[in-house]
Amino acid sequence: MDFSYSEEQQMLQDSVQKFVQRHYDFDARRKILASADGFSQEHWQLFAELGWLTVPFSTEDDGFGGLATDLMVVMEEFGKAMLVEPFLATAVLGGGLISELGSGEQKAAALPAVMDGSLQLASALAETNGRYNMASVATTAQRDGDHYLVNGAKTLVLNAPGAHRLLVSVRTSGEVLDCSGVSLLAVDRGAEGVHLQTYATVDGFQAAEVTFDNVRVPVAERLGAEGAAFPAIETVVDRASLAICAEAIGAMDSLLTKTVEYTRIRRQFGTPIAAFQALQHRMADMFIECQLARSIVMMAAMTLDSDIDPRQHQKAVSAAKSRVGRAIRKVGQEAVQLHGGIGITDELDVGHLFKRVTAIETMFGNTDFHTARFARL
Amino acid sequence: MNAAFTAEELEFQQEVRQFLEAEFPADIKNKVDRHIRLVKDDYVRWQKILYNRGWAAPNWPVEHGGTGWTPVQKYIFSSECARVGAPETVPFGLKMVAPVIFTYGSEEQKQRFLPDILASNVWWCQGYSEPNAGSDLASLKTTAVREGDHYIVNGTKTWNTFGQYADWIFCLVRTDPSAKKQEGISFLLIDMKTPGITLSPIVLIDGQPEVNEVHFQDVRVPVDNRVGEENEGWTYAKVLLTHERTNIAGVPHSRVRMGKLRELAAKTPDGNGGNMLEDPVFAQRVAELEIQIWALEYAELRTLAAVSTGKAPGPESSILKIAGTEAAQHLDELFMQLAAWQSLPYVPEQFEDSFKGRAVGTEASAVTALEYFNNRKQSIYGGSNEIQKNIICKAVLGL
Numbered sequence: 001m002d003f004s005y006s007e008e009q010q011m012l013q014d015s016v017q018k019f020v021q022r023h024y025d026f027d028a029r030r031k032i033l034a035s036a037d038g039f040s041q042e043h044w045q046l047f048a049e050l051g052w053l054t055v056p057f058s059t060e061d062d063g064f065g066g067l068a069t070d071l072m073v074v075m076e077e078f079g080k081a082m083l084v085e086p087f088l089a090t091a092v093l094g095g096g097l098i099s100e101l102g103s104g105e106q107k108a109a110a111l112p113a114v115m116d117g118s119l120q121l122a123s124a125l126a127e128t129n130g131r132y133n134m135a136s137v138a139t140t141a142q143r144d145g146d147h148y149l150v151n152g153a154k155t156l157v158l159n160a161p162g163a164h165r166l167l168v169s170v171r172t173s174g175e176v177l178d179c180s181g182v183s184l185l186a187v188d189r190g191a192e193g194v195h196l197q198t199y200a201t202v203d204g205f206q207a208a209e210v211t212f213d214n215v216r217v218p219v220a221e222r223l224g225a226e227g228a229a230f231p232a233i234e235t236v237v238d239r240a241s242l243a244i245c246a247e248a249i250g251a252m253d254s255l256l257t258k259t260v261e262y263t264r265i266r267r268q269f270g271t272p273i274a275a276f277q278a279l280q281h282r283m284a285d286m287f288i289e290c291q292l293a294r295s296i297v298m299m300a301a302m303t304l305d306s307d308i309d310p311r312q313h314q315k316a317v318s319a320a321k322s323r324v325g326r327a328i329r330k331v332g333q334e335a336v337q338l339h340g341g342i343g344i345t346d347e348l349d350v351g352h353l354f355k356r357v358t359a360i361e362t363m364f365g366n367t368d369f370h371t372a373r374f375a376r377l
Numbered sequence: 378m379n380a381a382f383t384a385e386e387l388e389f390q391q392e393v394r395q396f397l398e399a400e401f402p403a404d405i406k407n408k409v410d411r412h413i414r415l416v417k418d419d420y421v422r423w424q425k426i427l428y429n430r431g432w433a434a435p436n437w438p439v440e441h442g443g444t445g446w447t448p449v450q451k452y453i454f455s456s457e458c459a460r461v462g463a464p465e466t467v468p469f470g471l472k473m474v475a476p477v478i479f480t481y482g483s484e485e486q487k488q489r490f491l492p493d494i495l496a497s498n499v500w501w502c503q504g505y506s507e508p509n510a511g512s513d514l515a516s517l518k519t520t521a522v523r524e525g526d527h528y529i530v531n532g533t534k535t536w537n538t539f540g541q542y543a544d545w546i547f548c549l550v551r552t553d554p555s556a557k558k559q560e561g562i563s564f565l566l567i568d569m570k571t572p573g574i575t576l577s578p579i580v581l582i583d584g585q586p587e588v589n590e591v592h593f594q595d596v597r598v599p600v601d602n603r604v605g606e607e608n609e610g611w612t613y614a615k616v617l618l619t620h621e622r623t624n625i626a627g628v629p630h631s632r633v634r635m636g637k638l639r640e641l642a643a644k645t646p647d648g649n650g651g652n653m654l655e656d657p658v659f660a661q662r663v664a665e666l667e668i669q670i671w672a673l674e675y676a677e678l679r680t681l682a683a684v685s686t687g688k689a690p691g692p693e694s695s696i697l698k699i700a701g702t703e704a705a706q707h708l709d710e711l712f713m714q715l716a717a718w719q720s721l722p723y724v725p726e727q728f729e730d731s732f733k734g735r736a737v738g739t740e741a742s743a744v745t746a747l748e749y750f751n752n753r754k755q756s757i758y759g760g761s762n763e764i765q766k767n768i769i770c771k772a773v774l775g776l
Contacts, residue, residue: 268511279763336753341535
């Protein structure tokens with residue numbers, strides 16, 4: 001048993017930490033959020049040069065190795081500084097779907113471009129009525145010769161405004177809730193009939209509601225066999241869930257560190273408020289939450305990297321997402337509370353970290369969803 | 378012991394319902410239902426309607442324009458208002474400064490200020506907290522130095538709500554820097570138009586400039602504007618804070634939101650062909666909170682029953698503040714759970730009256746996260762919930 005980072009993982013961690021130190025303090029992040037793209041293209045190119053964009057991909061795909069534990073290392077550091085570049089959307093979700101489902105030809109056309117930073121992707125999977133069930137697909141794709149005709153609507157498509165291509169889950173057969181009959185199509189964002197209602201999310205990411213109105217998609221743009229995409233979608237969404245859990249670990253560490261620092265500086269009643277035992281115990285509770293969350297995320301990452309039953313992978317991810325969700329609620333709310341009024345202002349990073357972890361708790365299934373999924377598996 | 382309404386009380390309930398049906402403006406109701414931020418005119422218009430009916434100040438003594446209602450009548454009134462979505466009256470004038478003025482003010486001050494507060498002719502705001510005096514309010518540093526018939530006020534107040542609308546501000550200021558911290562404080566009423574007062578807005582995590590810092594630079598305030606004795610302001614301030622605490626428990630409002638949560642849950646797909654109210658885990662969470670709010674409601678009724686008109690409730694009001702704000706925040710969490718993905722788009726413009734475009738999300742789902750974030754303030758303001766626990770320890774348990 002060994003919980004220490006490999007030399008490669010340490011180098012990866014150092015590399016992200018150095019970048020954050022140089023380029024990503026809270027003010028720099030604020031400027032990036034206010035820019036036209038909502039993220040930094042320049043930084044994205046640097047991510048490619050530093051090799052970070054290869055981390056989610058296996059060596060067969062010419063990636064860094066595709067280990068969940070590597071991904072965890074990177075995401076945790078991203079979380080500490082709340083990076084808003086579309087790593088999750090393009091490299092983990094979009095790249096992950098192509099890697100899982102794409103033919104040799106489709107992979108060769110897309111994955112090198114993802115890894116060199118020239119291709120941006122978005123995954124249009126969730127639908128309003130489907131809630132967190134990715135098999136609930138009402139968006140249809142009807143065969144019309146060598147094309148599909150796509151109609152429907154997807155919600156909260158991360159990175160849709162900046163993506164060149166959208167990976168869209170569609171129903172090619174069966175009923176709305178059937179796991180079989182779901183296919184995945186790659187669609188140009190600019191294709192006729194694709195409409196984006198764009199916005200930023202509460203935690204600063206670019207996203208859109210996307211509707212498809214008789215969009216013609218060549219059959220050759222289907223990834224994987226017709227009607228058989230759901231297992232791969234579930235695998236990739238699980239991997240993305242683990243990635244954001246790791247991000248939350250980093251963000252929660254930041255919240256705890258900042259809270260401890262603040263209570264040492266903030267004086268009321270003639271003493272630093274950190275001197276009050278009632279508050280000390282609450283910070284001790286935050287620390288316990290951070291440690292338990294970290295432990296279960298490591299468990300889940302190692303489970304994904306071990307070659308066992310895919311059901312065990314799902315179970316591990318749901319355990320992590322459920323437990324991390326609980327930690328998020330506690331650590332996020334307590335960090336704000338112990339900061340007092342300043343904790344709910346826009347000027348301090350604590351409120352922004354709170355918003356990010358809250359969004360993480362909400363995405364890809366909240367705590368109750370994953371607890372129930374864990375119980376079922 | 379009997380918790381049922383009497384025939385007279387039921388009749389009163391009907392009277393309130395009829396009044397609200399006839400008089401509560403439809404456009405304001407529409408805004409409230411759509412989670413649109415209310416502006417000054419909405420509040421003033423509604424408060425003047427209440428004033429014309431003689432119902433603007435249920436907590437005031439009758440001789441100053443109070444309603445003379447029993448605690449049960451007050452409870453019926455606020456419940457009925459919450460039921461139709463009528464906004465709470467803005468507290469700073471009617472519920473905070475007025476009780477201080479009618480309890481401790483001079484005759485001249487009562488005549489000068491109370492009628493305009495009652496009629497909502499004058500908008501008040503609060504000058505209590507300072508950047509370095511939050512939970513430890515008594516350590517406040519804003520100074521008022523006597524110069525003939527005036528005080529010269531210097532300092533900064535923060536977490537000031539609606540200062541941009543206000544005509545007057547009530548302030549705690551330090552008049553004796555050498556005394557023990559609670560003993561050198563005075564209570565001043567200051568005209569916001571006095572030279573030397575500036576506001577700077579503070580943006581909160583929901584992106585809205587909801588509160589302000591108020592800066593005072595050599596602001597001249599007539600000594601006549603001091604309420605009560607010099608250096609006795611802390612006593613008056615505490616009275617005000619106890620009133621504030623009971624007001625912010627928000628039980629009727631939480632009850633109404635509970636009903637809306639159920640309605641929304643029944644309409645929200647669970648992703649498996651059913652709805653969220655049929656989801657056993659979610660239904661259990663809703664039930665737990667409903668039980669909590671029920672307990673809270675009776676705790677509030679017991680407090681109300683113990684308080685006679687115009688008097689401040691005792692330290693047990695801290696219970697209501699803690700449990701009331703926690704219940705409200707728990708409601709926000711359940712609304713977040715319902716909204717799921719739909720809580721994440723940040724589209725605050727949709728909740729402005731002027732919004733004309735196509736809305737993102739179902740109903741007001743996109744306001745859910747903003748309310749969740751913003752309402753974290755509830756356990757911080759009005760004396761943080763930690764401070765309320767200190768009060769319970771000290772004043773109730775004798776620890």
